[in-house]
Amino acid sequence: MQIGKIARATGTKVNTVRYYEEIGLLKPAPRSQSGRRIYADADVERLVFIRRARGLGFSVSEVRSLLEVSDAPNRDCKDAANLARNHLRRVEEQIEQLQAMRQELIGLARACDGGTATDCGIIGGLARKSA
Amino acid sequence: MQIGKIARATGTKVNTVRYYEEIGLLKPAPRSQSGRRIYADADVERLVFIRRARGLGFSVSEVRSLLEVSDAPNRDCKDAANLARNHLRRVEEQIEQLQAMRQELIGLARACDGGTATDCGIIGGLARKSA
DNA sequence: CCTTGATCCTCCAGTAACTGGAGATTGTAA
DNA sequence: TTACAATCTCCAGTTACTGGAGGATCAAGG
Numbered sequence: 001m002q003i004g005k006i007a008r009a010t011g012t013k014v015n016t017v018r019y020y021e022e023i024g025l026l027k028p029a030p031r032s033q034s035g036r037r038i039y040a041d042a043d044v045e046r047l048v049f050i051r052r053a054r055g056l057g058f059s060v061s062e063v064r065s066l067l068e069v070s071d072a073p074n075r076d077c078k079d080a081a082n083l084a085r086n087h088l089r090r091v092e093e094q095i096e097q098l099q100a101m102r103q104e105l106i107g108l109a110r111a112c113d114g115g116t117a118t119d120c121g122i123i124g125g126l127a128r129k130s131a
Numbered sequence: 132m133q134i135g136k137i138a139r140a141t142g143t144k145v146n147t148v149r150y151y152e153e154i155g156l157l158k159p160a161p162r163s164q165s166g167r168r169i170y171a172d173a174d175v176e177r178l179v180f181i182r183r184a185r186g187l188g189f190s191v192s193e194v195r196s197l198l199e200v201s202d203a204p205n206r207d208c209k210d211a212a213n214l215a216r217n218h219l220r221r222v223e224e225q226i227e228q229l230q231a232m233r234q235e236l237i238g239l240a241r242a243c244d245g246g247t248a249t250d251c252g253i254i255g256g257l258a259r260k261s262a
Numbered sequence: 263c264c265t266t267g268a269t270c271c272t273c274c275a276g277t278a279a280c281t282g283g284a285g286a287t288t289g290t291a292a
Numbered sequence: 293t294t295a296c297a298a299t300c301t302c303c304a305g306t307t308a309c310t311g312g313a314g315g316a317t318c319a320a321g322g
Contacts, residue, residue, distance in 0.1 A: 002298080002299075003298085003299070003300095004297095004298060004299080013280085013281075013282095014298090014299085015280075015281060015282075016279085016280065016281080018300090018301095019279075019280060019281090023279090034287075034288055034289080034299085034300090035287090035288090035299085035300065035301095036288080036289095036298085036299055036300075037299085037300090045258060048258070049257050049258050052257050052258075052259075053257050054279090056232050056235055056236060056239075056257075057229075057232050059278080059279090060278075060279065060280095066253075066254070066257065069251070069254055070254045070257075070258070073247060073249040074247050074249070075247060076246075076247060077243060077246065077247065077250075077251035077253060077254060080243070080251055080253045080254055081240065081243045081251070081253060084236060084239055084240050084243070084253050085240060087236060088233065088236040088237065088240060091229055091232050091233050091236060092233060094229055095226060095229045095230060095233065098188075098222055098225055098226045098229065099226060101187050101188050101222050102219065102222050102223060102226065104187055105187060105215060105218060105219040105222060106219065108187075108215055109212065109215050109216060109219060112208060112211070112212045112215070116204060116205050116206060116207060116208065120200070120208030120211055120212070122197075122208060122211045122212060122215050123197070123200060123201045123208060123211055126180050126183050126184050126187075126197065126201075127176060127179070127180050127183075127201070128183075133269080133270075134269090134270070134271095135268090135269060135270080144309085144310075144311095145269090145270085146309075146310060146311075147308085147309065147310080149271095149272095150308075150309060150310090154308090165270085165271090165316080165317055165318085166270080166271065166316085166317090167269085167270055167271075167317085167318095168270085168271095185308090190307080190308090191307080191308065191309095
């Protein structure tokens with residue numbers, strides 16, 4: 001299949017597929033006589049893997065590592081497990097940060113009763129040095 | 132005061148202060164004879180405002196809008212309130228997304244019992260097309 | 263007076279992970 | 293044949309900084 005089809009099949013943009021090849025997540029696809037990239041079903045699977053990992057928030061370099069493990073079936077999956085654990089911790093930290101932001105934003109919004117900027121709790125709250 | 136001091140006072144890097152000037156969040160600072168930027172107390176307040184808004188996750192262009200409201204004391208703060216509400220919604224969406232990721236990551240990690248990559252629930256889970 | 267170290271200046275490149283577009287081919291269907 | 297879709301390569305732009313090179317300036321100590 002050509003690039004458009006694998007892109008559609010995996011919910012990826014054509015340019016992004018080419019980009020993944022460029023940065024080495026996908027191996028350089030063999031080409032047709034006219035130079036078009038040709039993909040096999042295994043490539044779809046690999047691209048699904050990549051998209052899914054990215055969708056879970058793994059960085060490209062982490063995806064690269066996960067693919068390495070995936071490519072070596074006999075390899076101990078310890079590395080993958082560590083990556084996942086660390087990533088999970090990062091995600092949880094982000095959640096906490098966002099929840100703190102959320103509380104502050106709610107506080108700010110409550111302080112605004114719709115007058116002029118001078119009286120506005122949002123503007124005033126942002127101007128205050130303390131959190 | 133010079134740039135180093137305002138940077139220290141607000142927890143901002145010197146380069147970042149210059150950057151904020153470049154993109155117009157801070158007005159071009161007057162210069163000393165030798166060309167160094169000179170700041171007043173009001174600039175510290177403004178920079179605090181900017182840092183605080185950025186810390187709450189507002190984008191630079193949103194901060195620009197918030198500053199506009201702040202700079203026009205008689206202006207209705209409706210725009211600021213809208214920005215804050217929309218941003219709050221975005222933050223809440225992000226939280227939900229991250230919580231979904233978290234659940235999936237926990238599920239993946241549970242599926243790994245430390246064997247080879249072939250048996251690994253993490254690798255296997257990523258390879259499956261369904262969420 | 264001279265040197266040293268801190269601070270400042272401008273300009274520029276790099277980061278992450280794509281995304282979009284220009285300009286040129288190629289493939290295909292009516 | 294003619295149109296139109298899909299592909300190719302190359303390159304610039306996005307966000308919000310961050311860091312560094314190379315060079316000027318300033319204050320303090322000897």
